[in-house]
Amino acid sequence: MEIAAVLFDRDGTLVEDVPYNGNPLLVLPVPGAVGAVAAVRSRGLALGVVSNQSGIGRGLLTWDEVDAVNARVEEVFGGFDSWQLCPHAPEQGCQCRKPEPGMVLAACSELGVLPERTVVVGDIGADVEAAERAGARSVLVPTPRTLPDEVRRAPVVADDLAEAVRLVLS
Template structure:
C-alpha cells in the first residue's frame, strides 16, 4: 500500500499555467490527477492570493477562478489558500507550514502521509517543516540555486505523480520517467 494518501499541488505553475484572464491546465495535469484518483489518493490544491489582501482581487474573483479549475480538473478534496500579502505576518505563507497543516487537518491525514508538489522552494520547505514530503517542479524563472538545492525534483506534475504513486514518498534526488530529466533544468539567461 502506498503510504502517500494526499497530494497537495501548488496551483500556479504546477497545476495551471499563468495565463492572464484564462485558466489553462499544465500539460499532463489531467493525467496526473486521474492517476492519483484511480489509486484512491486524495488531491488538494494550494494557492497564494496576495491580491486579495491588496484589494486587487475580490473573493468573488478567486471563487470564479477556483470554480473554473474545478470544472476543468476537479473535484478536489481540499483547497488551501493563503489570502495574505507577502509582507503580512501570517502562519500560512510558505515557508511556514500553517497552510499545509490546515489542509492535513481538514482531510484528517497526518503530514507524513502527504506529498506536496510545488513550483517554489518556499512551499517545499513548508512541506518539510510540516513533516510532509516535498517535490519541486521548478518554475521557468526558478533560480539555479533553488533547483540545485531541492531534495526531490521532477520536471513536471505528471512525472512527480508517477514517482509518488509507483514508488511512494521520494527516496532519491530526482524523480524521472521516460522523458529526459534535463527538461527540469533551465539554464539561466545568458548561461551557455
C-alpha cells in the first residue's frame, strides 16, 4: 500500500537531542534532516511530528517553552501538517506517550490517512513500538542512545535520515 504520511520524532531524529530543551536557540537539525524532510514534502506526502515532552509533566518545561522550540523547528524545516505532543511524565500512564499509539493515531486522524499508509521515523524503540501498536510502519535511525536490542528488534533500520526517507519513498 502506498505511503500517504510520514511522522517524525523530534528530538534525536529531526533535531539534536538536548534533554528538556526549552530554548529555541539550541535547535540544531540533525545532519541531512532538512533535506530529508524536503524530499518527503516534494512528494506531496503529509508530514507530522510525534514527540514525547515529559519535561512538561515533570515541571521542567512550560508549554510556552515547548511551543517556542517547535516554532523554531518549523522555521528550520518548513511547516508540518500535524504536531502531536505528549506532555505527560512516564508514570502518568497516558495513552499518548510513546510507545503507546495515541499520538500516531491522532496524527493519522488529523491528516485523514490510514495508519497502514503511515511511516513513523524515530531514533529509539518507543518510536518503532508506537508505530506498530498503531498499525503503522516504522524506520529506526539509531543514534548513540539507541539500545542494541532496539536496533535488533526494529523491522527497518537506516543509517541516517536521508536513507530512511529513501526507504520510505521507494
